[in-house]
Amino acid sequence: MSTAAFIVIATLTLAGALAAASLSKLIHAALCLVVAFVGIAAFFFLLGAEFVGLVQVFVYVGAVAVLIVFTILLTRRADENTGGFNWGGVVLAIAVFSALMWAILGTPTLSIAAPQIEALTVKRIGEVLMTDYVWPLQCVGLLLTAALIGGLILVMEDKR
């Protein structure tokens, strides 16, 4: 069951990512990226990380994807194509991929059995965020608030 699900999800996610990288129309590429986002969320669900999966859909499909399509909408023309194939991007992607693979294969924890951990509930995540990781959380909050105010100042019109 879970193997079959894994194969289906992996195929869809990779197809979405590949389409996002290769389609010539930017809007189509952005929408295909959404498919890849949803596929990654499905992986989290498959692994039992319900909360992370839901947040993945929430943040990436609900916010990041909308941000991307709006950026394209406000900066490009509808009929503009992105030109020829970008070989520099391919080189960069291969470099990032091989670096990641090198890091993953070099990690020793993969060879030993994972210790049994308690189920990761939303409640547990909340408790940890509010106790052990409260300072990082506050810093992220401050950063996001600063970004929000900065964004507002950028679009604010001079009324004078």
Place this chain on the structure above:
Amino acid sequence: MTGELVDQIFVVAKHWLLSLLGGSPDWVIQIASSLLNIAAVLGAFLTLFALISVLERKILARIQNRYGPNRVGPFGLLQPVADGIKMLIKEDIVPLRADKVVHFLAPIMMVASTILALGVIPYGRNMTPFAIDGGILFFFAVGSATELAVFMAGWGSNNKFSMLGAMRAIAQMVSYELPLILTVLPVVMVVGSLSPDAIVAAQSGYRFGAVPHWFVVTPWGATAFLLFFVSGLVESNRTPFDMPEGESEIVAGHMTEYSGFKYATFFMAEYFGMFAVSGLAVTLFLGGWHAPMRWLEFVPSYVWFFAKLSVLLFVFIWIRGTLPRMRIDHVMGFAWKFMLPMAFACILAAAVWHYQAHGLAGWLWSLGVVVIVYFGLSRLADTKKKFAPRTYRFAE
């Protein structure tokens, strides 16, 4: 015993149907169980959609002093059948310059996300189609995909009215998602769980043997319920917040270039969204499937759920028949200047109520918090009757 059987009849029926598959491997039973849940949700809500589409026209007609549909069937009740046939055999027009694939996928994505949202609501005792731990989060996560669907509809149509409508809709939906989610927070805080079933369970029982433990009878709960309902009106693009499809300004917004069954699909998604938001409001604030009084508990739980849902849907229709459309800048200003601070006040009031052990003192304190913030905001937002014409930035 018979009462319990009537209450659980759908659950019993499902188990009986699954027992017919006895001996099959586990995954077959799992898939069959999911399919049965999906079929039940779809069946129930498609029926409700057909019913509400004719009832809405009837109620609006009553408000406007006319008869409404009364030709097809008794009291016009078969009108949805006629409408359905009409929609199915209508010509499907796709604009020549449209982005065909995106244009086609938009209504599907729209209706799919609203149906997914309907899945996590508890419709009765042991009757949650998709019971997961983070049900509330799931509801909003899939709900946020509708924004993308609206964008796809606006973009795919390659029409400026569609695009303007889609941009209005997204601006409005993103702004009101904030108060919508923030008004859910006090309930989640008090219950200590994101699961709709746990939230409904926390609202069981009666104070003084008569007043139900619903969150709507607390000051913070009543305020949060009102804010949630208004945000829900905006999220489902209903009057008085239907600027995205304002007929007199931008034809039909993102649905301008849709015809026939695709248009009907958008229409259906709007109603499903309305059902989902009302269903969540019932679950969060109106006690879910619990009876309002102890001696009424013999009535099956799902009857109570759908009775409360119908009341909320009636209010939706009532508002549509009564209020004129708002101006887009007023709607946005209302979200950021009033709804958002009030939602924060609700969180504070709920915390006060919680730490006064849910007693009378906490009730009064939270009422104080809500009232003070309300009057403070009203003073701040007061325009002193200086109404100015709207200034346009990009269209002069």
